[in-house]
Amino acid sequence: MKSDDDLPDPAEASAEEQARADEQRRAVDDKSDAVVALLAAAVSPRDLDDEAHDRILAQALGAEALLPAVVEEAPADAAEIKAADGLRRALDGSPADRAEHPLASLAGALRAAHAPGSIAEIRNEALLRPALRGRAGGGPRVLYGAVAGALALAAGIAGLWISGASDGPDTPAASLDGMVEVRSTAPLFSVEDFPQGMGPDRKDTTSERIDKITSARSADLRNNRYRAWGLD
Amino acid sequence: MATSPRHPAPLSRAWLFAGALALGALGGLAAGCQDQGAPAPSASSEGRPVVDTTLVAFLSKARAANHAADLSITNGDRQAAIKHLRRVTEAARPRVSPEVVEVLADAHARLGELLAEEGDFQAASREVDAGLALATEVTLFRANLFMARGVVQERRMKALEQAGDTSGAAAARAAALTAFETAMTLQEKVIEEALADEPRE
Numbered sequence: 054m055k056s057d058d059d060l061p062d063p064a065e066a067s068a069e070e071q072a073r074a075d076e077q078r079r080a081v082d083d084k085s086d087a088v089v090a091l092l093a094a095a096v097s098p099r100d101l102d103d104e105a106h107d108r109i110l111a112q113a114l115g116a117e118a119l120l121p122a123v124v125e126e127a128p129a130d131a132a133e134i135k136a137a138d139g140l141r142r143a144l145d146g147s148p149a150d151r152a153e154h155p156l157a158s159l160a161g162a163l164r165a166a167h168a169p170g171s172i173a174e175i176r177n178e179a180l181l182r183p184a185l186r187g188r189a190g191g192g193p194r195v196l197y198g199a200v201a202g203a204l205a206l207a208a209g210i211a212g213l214w215i216s217g218a219s220d221g222p223d224t225p226a227a228s229l230d231g232m233v234e235v236r237s238t239a240p241l242f243s244v245e246d247f248p249q250g251m252g253p254d255r256k257d258t259t260s261e262r263i264d265k266i267t268s269a270r271s272a273d274l275r276n277n278r279y280r281a282w283g284l285d
Numbered sequence: 286m287a288t289s290p291r292h293p294a295p296l297s298r299a300w301l302f303a304g305a306l307a308l309g310a311l312g313g314l315a316a317g318c319q320d321q322g323a324p325a326p327s328a329s330s331e332g333r334p335v336v337d338t339t340l341v342a343f344l345s346k347a348r349a350a351n352h353a354a355d356l357s358i359t360n361g362d363r364q365a366a367i368k369h370l371r372r373v374t375e376a377a378r379p380r381v382s383p384e385v386v387e388v389l390a391d392a393h394a395r396l397g398e399l400l401a402e403e404g405d406f407q408a409a410s411r412e413v414d415a416g417l418a419l420a421t422e423v424t425l426f427r428a429n430l431f432m433a434r435g436v437v438q439e440r441r442m443k444a445l446e447q448a449g450d451t452s453g454a455a456a457a458r459a460a461a462l463t464a465f466e467t468a469m470t471l472q473e474k475v476i477e478e479a480l481a482d483e484p485r486e
Contacts, residue, residue, distance in 0.1 A: 148333070176335060232335040235382035239424045243479075244472050247429045255436075257358075259395045260351040263388060267344040270384060273336035 148234065176232060179281040231280045233273040238266045339379045347373045347388045354395070363399050370396050374415070390420035394433035401437040404444060409437040423478075428471035435464035 066074065080086035084093055101109070129137070143154035144161070151157040246262060248255050350373045354366035373392045379385055393416030400409035413434045420427045438461035445454035 235334045235336055235340065235384055237383040237422070237424065238387050239426070239475075242425055244425060244476065247425055248432070257355075257395060257398070259391050260348075260355050262391060263344070263348045263351050266384065266388060267341070267348045270336050270341050270344055274338065274341045277335055277337065 176281075179232070179283075232277050238269070241265050241269060334380065334382055340382060340384060343379050343385060344388060347392065350392070351395070354399075358399075363403055367396060367399050367403075370399070374412075386419050387424070387426045390416045390426040390430055392416075393419070394426075394430045397430075397433040398436050401440040406437060406441045406444070410434070413437060423471055423474050425472065425475055428468045428475065431464045431468035431471065435461045435468060438464060 077086070081089050084090045140154060140156055140160065143150045143157040151161070242262060242265070246258060246265075248258050350369045353369040357363070357365035357369060370392050374389060374396065378389070393412045397409045397412040397416070400406075400412060413430055416430045416433075417427065420430060438457045442454045442457035442461060445457055
């Protein structure tokens with residue numbers, strides 16, 4: 054039977070214990086131990102980088118698919134590409150195309166919010182008039198009614214005139230608010246409207262073209278004015 | 286207060302008059318809008334450029350300039366015609382739109398041909414190049430600019446022939462032919478696109 058003198062001194066670590074302690078100290082120093090890293094973060098938390106923050110947030114919200122990194126890793130499938138193409142065509146297309154696509158209006162609003170452009174004077178008028186009309190109260194109603202009636206009569210005459218003058222392939226591109234948008238004048242013309250001959254036979258027809266263009270766009274402006282005045 | 290049926294109040298009479306005018310006239314306006322093929326209006330606004338006063342003012346100015354140029358040419362005063370047209374190409378212009386581009390393209394083409402008639406071939410080529418830089422789409426306006434380039438080069442060829450510059454004249458002839466070829470190719474494309482848009486029977 055061993056006496057107490059034969060047992061190792063409990064105050065002294067064994068070589069094995071010393072080795073494990075050294076290993077643990079190194080793990081603490083370089084924070085390679087997971088528990089130590091968590092404890093260190095709890096004691097002195099640091100700022101997360103944006104990507105890690107977004108990932109944690111998305112995981113918590115169950116919206117990992119929204120992460121840009123995830124999107125980059127997972128290429129769009131055929132249906133997504135087709136849907137994106139459809140939206141792009143709608144945004145690049147005519148007002149009727151944009152009206153048909155359910156996301157085009159939202160995309161337009163987002164684009165306007167991100168990079169708002171200047172508002173056309175005539176659109177501004179169209180937006181302001183109803184508001185101003187609402188504030189007009191019960192002022193000179195007789196005068197207002199007479200003026201509105203006269204404007205409506207003018208609009209009617211012009212409308213009939215426009216209907217007779219617009220028998221051509223140049224279909225106005227009306228926006229969702231009924232305003233006629235700028236567009237190419239090419240549909241107004243055929244090859245014969247441009248000079249073809251040479252020498253003395255060559256007749257300049259530029260004035261005839263600008264006559265046609267001005268007439269067509271003046272009609273469009275009238276339409277837009279009436280829209281701005283609320284006569285639609 | 287009671288109102289006699291034989292003597293209606295002035296306010297009611299005015300409203301009746303205005304209303305009758307409005308009803309009759311709006312019918313005409315509706316007919317006009319329908320004939321234009323405009324889609325049903327909506328209250329939303331998309332902020333896209335619309336035909337406005339500034340654009341039509343620019344077009345009206347271009348129209349006046351071209352007619353003034355016609356009169357000057359009739360009087361044999363090409364320099365005056367050039368001045369009129371340069372008031373369109375060199376002055377302030379509205380925000381770029383297809384209409385502005387196409388009217389400017391026409392003005393540059395006409396200026397090119399007038400300057401070539403005056404014998405200023407360098408200035409003529411600059412005008413045509415300026416127009417081509419603006420009108421980049423495949424349209425008859427771009428084709429017309431290539432026609433103008435061909436005309437300028439053809440006139441230059443004749444001037445060089447008269448001056449005895451045979452090689453210069455040959456180069457101008459080749460440039461004219463290339464420009465005419467390009468004009469025809471563009472015209473063919475426009476025709477093909479127009480035919481493709483037509484409904485098939």
